[in-house]
Amino acid sequence: MIIVLKPEATAETAREILDRISEKGLKPLHMPGSERVVLGALGDERVLAELALDSHPMVESLKPILAPYKLVSRELHPHDTVVRFGKTAIGGRGFSVIAGPCAVETRDQMRNTARFAKAAGAHGLRAGAFKPRTSPYAFQGHGVEGLKILRETGDEFGLPVVTEVMESADVGVVAEYADALQIGARNMQNYSLLKEVGRARKPVVLKRGMAAKVEDLLLAAEYLLAEGNEQVILCERGIRTFETATRNTLDLNAIPYIKQKTHLPVLVDPSHGTGVRDFVIPMALAAAACGADGILVEMHENPAVAWSDGAQSLYPDGFEQLMAALRPIAEAVGREIA
């Protein structure tokens, strides 16, 4: 940590802060300059949080040297983590495609959609039973009944299933029915939920929040690992910017950044990332090209009558085109689609 003092800070203030740094077991450094005095603290910066140096009236700014996350960092854990998902795996050489409708609507809708997904080569099935909706007047999901339909559909077609859990109290029941728990973008910083899911023995798909820096996403993942759950899959799904041509701005820069900083696998959700059906295939290809470990994509047997997110859901034939287009891209970057 580098600590820049205000121009009016006295030598005494500098000494006082250096002493507090030493007491925490860190190596203190004193760098007096002509315009500012700069102090340093070398070692595990996390213990400095207790000093609350940002609160000190004579401190102008703090500049961390080390990343604030540890367990998710590639520095401590250089090899890629591969997360099991039912009988398949996410991360490693494979490129995974998890497809399905926004929401579980009916048993028939799920079975028809899953049949198409499986036939085209999907590796997993997604659908929401608990739905976070901006408006209280929108369809909120079928809850446990939806979980059951999802489980049965997955079993029938041999597809592992992932679905969102929206609150701590539901972690148990969702974990009972799903192969992986999804934490949605709106709940990425719902720390109570993160802790509860961190204690579950199930893989997690953690979606990036709409206003979350990648570093915030990694810190949210750190909550999961800190509770003992290392089966974490990150997911880039678009951030909120001034651009309104698309529902969100898919931040694919985040993919090589994430691959550099962490050992965790990362998916891309081109459906929420664009909000527009016609852009889902090109952005899925871009995701594969820049190093993502897979995609989470919305498809529906008939999006024209989907209860939610139909505008961004692929038709079955669109999904087939996607799978066909993905294979040569994945191959070009040294991945395979099983």
Next chain:
Amino acid sequence: MIIVLKPEATAETAREILDRISEKGLKPLHMPGSERVVLGALGDERVLAELALDSHPMVESLKPILAPYKLVSRELHPHDTVVRFGKTAIGGRGFSVIAGPCAVETRDQMRNTARFAKAAGAHGLRAGAFKPRTSPYAFQGHGVEGLKILRETGDEFGLPVVTEVMESADVGVVAEYADALQIGARNMQNYSLLKEVGRARKPVVLKRGMAAKVEDLLLAAEYLLAEGNEQVILCERGIRTFETATRNTLDLNAIPYIKQKTHLPVLVDPSHGTGVRDFVIPMALAAAACGADGILVEMHENPAVAWSDGAQSLYPDGFEQLMAALRPIAEAVGREIA
């Protein structure tokens, strides 16, 4: 709702959609143009959600005419809502100041801080017992023990207390100790929590999310009112933008917008809105000048040793200056600080 069809849409498609609009009890409109066919649906647009017209492959865009929220709207409820908060009230002619530290640290810290707040004229006390923190290694709050200290301190100094509730399971215990429940920015779209708090019989302070449009904030409030809780106070606390000179960008434009659209009172949090102690007073004055109903502000008996958010907390003498500076501004806009 205005429905713009794609250029290639047929007359049959238009008829089909118009029929579906009629079946929902809305008045359908047909506007054939040279370059696009435009359809209209007049009436309660909420029922159109079920048609999922945005999913229709021949629909280019949907343009809502009416606001998606109802209960929070000033159109249905033209008069300002005044929310009780202990023995005081928020909204109406008064301008309210709720002050206190970021977190409950110790009984002494709370008593000293509250004493200063009360002496300078604060109307309420704030402090966190459950703390949402970006890093799992940061102080997470004292929980129920913190709630007890907060309650005792409020009672001792005659100040109503507000504190954050982070998950549904805690709503009961927080409601037991606090005069108002706060939903934090990170949980603004935690719909499970919104519903549970909507069922509590306690006033709520709902903070705007970092990536939330004002309309999203109003829809989150609609969740609370839809569950029967009308004692809702909104709070602008800054949004996330590209600007890094301040912790957040305080969006004061939101204040006149909110006052125009809704009957609910609105506070401003200049502490999180700036992240910088020196900017708290000017932005609190700006908040009062543009029509806010009060402020939620961080102060601490000694910010230099605060466990969290010290950099944005006022010293006791800063808080006195704030109160002194607020009075003539409030008066200038026809408000009074009791």
Next chain:
Amino acid sequence: MIIVLKPEATAETAREILDRISEKGLKPLHMPGSERVVLGALGDERVLAELALDSHPMVESLKPILAPYKLVSRELHPHDTVVRFGKTAIGGRGFSVIAGPCAVETRDQMRNTARFAKAAGAHGLRAGAFKPRTSPYAFQGHGVEGLKILRETGDEFGLPVVTEVMESADVGVVAEYADALQIGARNMQNYSLLKEVGRARKPVVLKRGMAAKVEDLLLAAEYLLAEGNEQVILCERGIRTFETATRNTLDLNAIPYIKQKTHLPVLVDPSHGTGVRDFVIPMALAAAACGADGILVEMHENPAVAWSDGAQSLYPDGFEQLMAALRPIAEAVGREIA
């Protein structure tokens, strides 16, 4: 254009506006609803600008139906435009790679860099002679002397050259030396410059502004076409968002959107789009995968001593890796790299 009136608007106001619409030769529409009166104007919406309906005190909102640009629109001009660039072309089946240093530094630096670029397969050479720099204390470019070096280097290695023009007065001299004129992100809405470049008979690379919506970019291009210059190449180079892990947020969603809306070719600049050398190759691949017509990429014979933008410039061997990695991706999406 759909015109939503305020709830308090009278029937007379509606009639008055409908009359003004008719006078402009557009088809007026009247849609009285229970909560709002909605009016429509069908036809060329551009003539409505003169009515300044957004200024009307009884107008709540205007909702355009048609895109505000015309000449750049694919609706009027469905086939892809191919822009000549020296002896090569941008757009069509080929995928173009234009490479070079941020700035012309010395004759040797340019020759060495161009030699590497040419050997690895680049189709064009880029380098700045007039440099827009955030700080007045940073290197501002060699001006005309730099243009001469660029021209000579391009001729020596058989590479067409593109370079930035920063003001109207320089359009002539830049057009004399360069095969294509670049309008930088900071000048995307410098309308004087757009008009002057629109009158030049040279191809233009128009970079998206940091705060520009794609629609703003298309309107800026419309300025060029409206002046008679149809040789316009768009370039996505990242937008400014809250994310600080990368210099900008590369908005690849814009590529399929641009390809859908306009006939103009579009490049991606993964160097400015990321600001980080290690992310340039993955994002260049992503650009190719999602349908871009080429890339504009920074490389330098030795980035460690580059006078500007070294952190995002590829080394020569990195550029070779890029070209090798691009070929199978381009092929996978049906493009070829000549």
Next chain:
Amino acid sequence: MIIVLKPEATAETAREILDRISEKGLKPLHMPGSERVVLGALGDERVLAELALDSHPMVESLKPILAPYKLVSRELHPHDTVVRFGKTAIGGRGFSVIAGPCAVETRDQMRNTARFAKAAGAHGLRAGAFKPRTSPYAFQGHGVEGLKILRETGDEFGLPVVTEVMESADVGVVAEYADALQIGARNMQNYSLLKEVGRARKPVVLKRGMAAKVEDLLLAAEYLLAEGNEQVILCERGIRTFETATRNTLDLNAIPYIKQKTHLPVLVDPSHGTGVRDFVIPMALAAAACGADGILVEMHENPAVAWSDGAQSLYPDGFEQLMAALRPIAEAVGREIA
């Protein structure tokens, strides 16, 4: 400047960089830690730009200690600058109101508007003769003819006038007719224009760009001062964010930040900052409350027929209300409206 090396950097690399720092006349510092080696360079950081350390492959990150601007900084020039504007002044104890229409339309429109402005107490007149417009089909201003009308109107009513200059070639003619030159938001980083205006002997109003951090604004001002023009007035006019309820997000946080960092006066433009007439008065009051030196506000004799920006222009009676409401706020913060 603090230089963090990559974990794999050798001792030799550190020595090499320290030597280069010494050669530039700065004081080098070596801070070897367990996880990273950190170097420091104390002194005038501007000379470090020539070392291009950000290009070095073994440099992980650079952390500046000092602000990148000098002449605009309050550290070198602690006292507030007061800028003359005709016979009035901007900065100091007064609070200035510059009002007028978006564009010079006709002589009558200007005279009527100026008469109202003067009568209500405005200190200056604004109106555009050269108009930057997003669409090439929108009214682009009357040019020199507009300048003449503006000048005559200002003279008739005893109001100094400010108007936008859009390109270097026009600086002379605009300076001939106007008392102050405005550089618009879209041209804030048009460095050719900044330099030319920096050489003019006229006061300048420099508007913040839509994607400009406050630091970028200060660096743009530094261009003006570096050319010898110290008569610079900054202007906050809203930035582009995800919020669409208002045209821009007025960043009032920038006002106390600017007052802390620089000696230059700063205005607020609540018209562009909101885009909505009803919000102009509250945001103008907020600007006065948080320490702005004045406002730049759009008013029109009849906004309902304004050729541009009518939706955000005040009616004459609205302007009177604004002036009446401003006086007590200005007084409350120790300013006076002459």
